[in-house]
Amino acid sequence: MACDEFGCAVPETASGSAGAASETLERGSTLKSDSVAGVPVSSKRQIVPGSxxxxxxxxxxxxxxxxxxxxxxxxxxxxxxxxxxxxxxxxxxxxxxxxxxxxxxxxxxxxxxxxxxxxxxxxxxxxxxxxxxxxPQGSKLLYTTQHRLREKRAVEAAGAQVAPYAEIESLDGLREAAERLGLPAVLKTATGGYDGKGQWVLRGEEELAPAWEEAARSGTQLVLEKFIVFDKEISVIAARSPSGEVKTFPPAENIHVHNILHLSIVPARISEQVRSEAEKLAVSIAETLGVVGLIAVEMFLTADGKLYVNELAPRPHNSGHYTMEACRTSQFEQHVRAICDLPLGDPSLLTPVVMANILGEHMEPLLAWMGEKDPIAEKLGVEVKVHLYGKAEAKHKRKMGHLNVLAPNVEAALEWISQSNIWRV
Ligand SMILES: Nc1ncnc2c1ncn2[C@@H]1O[C@H](COP(=O)(O)OP(=O)(O)O)[C@@H](O)[C@H]1O
Ligand SMILES: [Mg+2]
Incomplete structure (x- = not known):
């Protein structure tokens, strides 16, 4: 029985009760420890293929x-x-x-x-x-990332900045916070929001009362954030294993349309300094929160080079779909490796890429394009990889799939996207 860096391993069966010690790693086998230097560590076991x-x-x-x-x-x-x-x-x-x-x-x-x-x-x-x-990911990480206020406090504890914010409990409280933080600001439900749902951008004082009324109906806590005038939105996905190994994927530059991710551009068009700072923030967050598996860190980059962490997601992320063909290891393989406590794969980038989402309204032009040869792709030297999710109904705004446009440079990929007919609707 091996001793790991967290202390001496205690064998247990998959159900969590004490079992017989074993030299070999069996299906669902266990290497478990409780603490390192008094800090609790999630149980640690290697899950082998076949499990x-x-x-x-x-x-x-x-x-x-x-x-x-x-x-x-x-x-x-x-x-x-x-x-x-x-x-x-x-x-x-x-x-x-x-x-x-x-x-x-x-x-x-x-x-x-x-x-x-x-x-x-x-x-x-x-x-x-x-x-x-x-x-292995534990329920604490979910507890933190399920709630915007808890999440912000955890991000701050990791040494990263978030947009100035206030907890809102009444219309008076909202008025006071709007005065203090300044408008424009964004009112958000603390739980349950996605793709811009559960958010109200407040630009003038007259918008406070109606937004409060609507938001209060959600029945969850509310948070007001200062509106950050950003130059770019970027994200970094980090992976961490129970053994403590951490690796980050290259930052993606994200473009949203109607609050839904439209494009992820990689390499992101940012300075080396910002790239390294963004990766460091993601590593610090992964370590401070004791992440196991993936953590996606969404950030705003301002014109003067400041990074604000906007949101975390403890799972594979839409802005990491580019890794599927463009990195040596995809975010999905990395997540499996991390939760199974296998050594993490090499996340380095193989080629410039732009990921473009396919929503319900893009399905018809996409299928038409798929049936024909594409001279524009050939001329631009891009290779378009199609991923469709097998969803029966192509509802408006529903995420149906994505394309990874592999290219000699991101400009060629963006040019193909702008010349194709797929996102005209
Ligand atoms: N404080 C803010 N300042 C500027 N833009 C914001 C702010 N909060 C959110 N946004 C914009 O709204 C989008 C969605 O907000 P986000 O908090 O990521 O919620 P979700 O992705 O859960 O819908 C962001 O990607 C960003 O474009
Ligand atoms: Mg988001």
Missing amino acids: TIGVLGGGQLGRMLAHAGGRLGYRFVTLDPTPDSPCGQTAEQITAAYDDRGAARELAQRSDVITYEFENVDAGVAEMLERESYV
């Missing part, structure tokens, strides 16, 4: 995780309420609601290790999964 990875949520992130992990020899089972979910098409599926405790228990029993593809995991379910299976 089953359970994924809470059956969307595209789970699907791409199953593709990458399947290649390494892992099996996947997902829990999702929609039959034939994107992940369910490439894994076994338990079809039930996310907060169905019986279904969560079944997922736990069928899995050697559990991960999730969204952060709004029901607290009771998270606790049950931890008790009945092995959740």
Whole structure:
């Protein structure tokens, strides 16, 4: 039995009770320790190929995780309420609601290790999964990133800056905070927001009362943030394993349309200094929060070179889809390696790339384009890699897939995107 850097390993079975010591790593086998220098460390075990990875949520992130992990020899089972979910098409599926405790228990029993593809995991379910299976990411990270105020405090504790903010509990409190922080500002629900939902940009005093009324109806805590006039939005995805190994992917420059990610441009058009600063922030956040798996760090970059952390996501991230063909290791493989405590892969960039999202309204032109040869791509020297998620209905604004446009430089990729007919609608 090996001793690891966190202290001497204590063998345990996958269910968490003490088991017989073993020299060899078996399916779901365990290397566990409780603390290093008095600091608690999440239990640590190596999950070997052949083991089953359970994924809470059956969307595209789970699907791409199953593709990458399947290649390494892992099996996947997902829990999702929609039959034939994107992940369910490439894994076994338990079809039930996310907060169905019986279904969560079944997922736990069928899995050697559990991960999730969204952060709004029901607290009771998270606790049950931890008790009945092995959740190396732990529930503390979810608890922190589920709530914007807790998240901001954790980011600040890691030595990073966030936009000036205030907790809002009443209309008077909102007025006071707006006065103090200055307008424009953004009112956000503390929990449950995504793709710009649960947010109100406040530009004038007359907008405070109506926004308060609407936001208060959400029933969650509220936070007001100063509006940051940014030059660029960038993100860095870091991976950390239970053994403490940390690696970051190259920063992506992100362009949103109607609050939904449209493009990720890599390499981001930023200075070396900003690149290194952004990567350092992501490493510091991953270490301070004791992340296991991936953490995506969204940041604003201002014209004078300041970085503000906007949001964290403890999972694969849309702005990391470019890694699938453009990096030596994809974010999905890295996540599997991290939660299974395998050595992390090399995240370095192989080629300039622009990732472009395909929403429901882009499906028709995309399918038309796929059926024909593309002389523009040939002329620009770009190679367009298509990823579709297997969603039945191409609803407006629904994320249906993405393209990774591999190119000699990002300008050529952007030129192909602007000349193609896919994003005209
Ligand atoms: N304080 C802010 N200042 C300027 N722009 C903001 C601010 N907060 C959010 N935004 C804009 O809104 C987008 C969505 O906000 P975000 O907090 O990331 O929520 P989510 O991605 O969960 O919808 C950001 O990517 C950014 O473009
Ligand atoms: Mg965001």
